[in-house]
Amino acid sequence: MASLTPTNPDALLDLQRTVQRKLGRCLLRLQQYEILLKSLVAHRDIAGPPARLQAIRDAQVVYVQKMTLGTLVGMLTDSYLTPNQDDAAASEDESGDGGLWAWASMASVMATPAYEDLFANGIWPDGSVNWPTSGAVSCLREAESRFATHGWTKLNTATAWIREQHSDQQPQRYGCGSWRQVIHESRQFEIRKQGNKDNGCNEVWYRSRPVETAIQQEQQS
Structure with missing residues (x-):
């Protein structure tokens, strides 16, 4: 305490x-x-x-x-989730509880890949993505909360952690070729390049946009 x-x-x-x-x-x-x-x-x-x-x-x-x-x-x-009368009567005769049929139907729907794509990853049946609540954006935000330095997170560090902890979350799942494209398409993050003094290469860093700005960017897309 x-x-x-x-x-x-x-x-x-x-x-x-x-x-x-x-x-x-x-x-x-x-x-x-x-x-x-x-x-x-x-x-x-x-x-x-x-x-x-x-x-x-x-x-x-x-x-x-x-x-x-x-x-x-x-x-x-x-x-x-309502069976026809014949199915409902049969279900009630067998179990005495027609509500079990509804729960079983719901469970079977929730077990499908389509349900996971919609509700867990924000991917619509037509392939479009609801980016603010997508699994990819959630992973980037979680990595950000762990590895941010002065408000910015190195993209390579974040993606290495995502590959280890959330191996099912890959850019290709969202129609993107790279995590940089995910950041660009989602419009939920700011991005910058910073030189690495040790190897002379540029490194990509990102940070979450303010909520109001992210919403505006999403509406404009």
Whole structure:
């Protein structure tokens, strides 16, 4: 407890920053869930004359924009995770609990690579990436929190640690050829080159943009 006393304000400040960073990530993840659920609900059932399908789809997209996360979850479970009457009756006869069917269905969906790409890595089915909550950006931020020097982190140090600790997180997974391209495409970081006096080569360093600036850069992309 001594480390949290007023005699050591730097330790308390570091803890506050850690809490703020993790809380911010949780909020971004919730926003990502909401965006994905709105897309799933809006496209779950599109029916009508062929000439009006696009208009019907656009209307459904607009309709779900005003819904809360809880409402979206309810609509999704009522449609996607509800068996037909025959299956529901059979499930209840066998187990006495039709709810188990829904949980089993959800578990099977969560075990798929597509689910991991969407919810863990921010990769949409069409290959586009929701960079602020992507796995690659999360890894870069985690490395930054470990190896930053005066606010800047050497990219080579960060990527070596990512390869060791998160071997599944590679630039190619996000359609990029290098970690420098990830930093450029994500628009979540600032980057600079600095000469190494020992070998005479330039080294790439990065740091997170302020939240407001990162959001603006993402909106402009």
